[in-house]
Amino acid sequence: MTATSSNEFCVSCHEMGTPLAEYQKTVHYQNPTGVRAGCSDCHVPETGWPYLQAKVRASKDLYHHLIGTLATPEDYEEHRLEMAQAVWDRMKANDSSECRSCHAFDAMTVDAQKQEAQKRHTEAMETGGTCIDCHKGIAHSLPDMKKAFARAFEELKETAADADLEDTAYTLETMPFYLEQGGDQKAGQLLPATELKITEQSGDWLKATVSGWRQEGAESVIYGAPGQRILTAVMAKPTVEQAEVGEGKVLPETGQTWMPVSVDVWLPQESVTASIEPVWSYAESIYQGDCATCHTAHTPNHFLANQWIGQLKSMERFSQLSKEQNRLVLKFLQYHAKDMTQTAAAGH
Incomplete structure (x- = not known):
């Protein structure tokens, strides 16, 4: 299980070329301090039952690799929203625990941050907000929400027509x-x-x-x-x-x-x-x-x-x-x- 947490293993399937290229353009990959967050740092809990759950859940990725769900870049874009939403929901539910292994409110010097960051972090601390509420799209491109909204509206119209x-x-x-x-x-x-x-x-x-x-x-x-x-x-x-x-x-x-x-x-x-x-x-x-x-x-x-x-x-x-x-x-x-x-x- 440790071996399957490496960056090399994570990107060894061809469909991971898309998220790899996106990740390599971000501060989590290259930055002035030389601290790099790998795939598992964001997607795999460190220890315990959550760690085992993540490993079992990841087995579905092998299944979809074998059946070719993400065989082409177009396929990847077609499924980007549902994949992103699944990660967002999971991080929302666990209070962005993977993020907090590196970033913690009690370790922040909020006064030294930019004005907007001060405002958002203070509000999050007061209201119980979590990292993923504001930091979607920091390692991978955001999905095209317009297509999802359009599909949802067509479904609404179809339901209305039958009523x-x-x-x-x-x-x-x-x-x-x-x-x-x-x-x-x-x-x-x-x-x-x-x-x-x-x-x-x-x-x-x-x-x-x-x-x-x-x-x-x-x-x-x-x-x-x-x-x-x-x-x-x-x-x-x-x-x-x-x-x-x-x-x-x-x-x-x-x-x-x-x-x-x-x-x-x-x-x-x-x-x-x-x-x-x-x-x-x-x-x-x-x-x-x-x-x-x-x-x-x-x-x-x-x-x-x-x-x-x-x-x-x-x-x-x-x-x-x-x-x-x-x-x-x-x-x-x-x-x-x-x-x-x-x-x-x-x-x-």
Whole structure:
């Protein structure tokens, strides 16, 4: 077992050429101090039962070598995400024990670190964060999360297509709506995870009522709650004139006037689902998959609903999410934010 922990053994199979080349470009392989972390230093516990478990678990690598699972670089890329996720999950579960054999919070001079590292390490020590929360991709290239997100969305759409719609449905993505069945003149757009109260089904078309709130002076936008910038729908001018508007109320904290509003719309039945829970599950999975790549992802109730807008905007340049995915994640976070009630989140 000791012999199979050497770097030479680990990279003796041809499929390990890809991770070897990536590792050789990192500070764990070559650095000013001359201290090199080998494969086993990161992937194999030092002693005891965890060590034996790792050795038994590694036997599957020999099996996949024999059947050619990773025979080509393309095969490796196809399986990169699932391999990385398995390692991340394991390191998360064992508090990054292999990392801590060299790196320990109590041995750090945090004040001597760069400002961002000071912030992250202090936060991790206070909240119980672990190394892999922030240090994915330091020895091997990160997986292409975009493909995984796209596959997950197609599975969500397939599941939604098989579900029977009753009186309530939810949009899966940004989509146009119309004021008449089969219309060719768009009357506006519905945002992802918008609740629809279905009043009529005709072939592949649905007639539904979209409800929410609008702010005085911004009549074309329907929001999810008064005072909250949770985008539900954007209406064209003719649609604004047909919307039903209730009595307004002034929010004392802002002085803004908000009014309940609803509008009857027609839309194609595609990209509509009967339950919001699978939508939220998908949104949470891509949020965790994207944001937890660089740091511990904040829980949705960490910020207020309106604060989440700026938070996600500031992270866009680091994100692999598309504009559409970002819209859905934002809505998920807003409806589960600190200042949104349990009723509001569950009802959406």
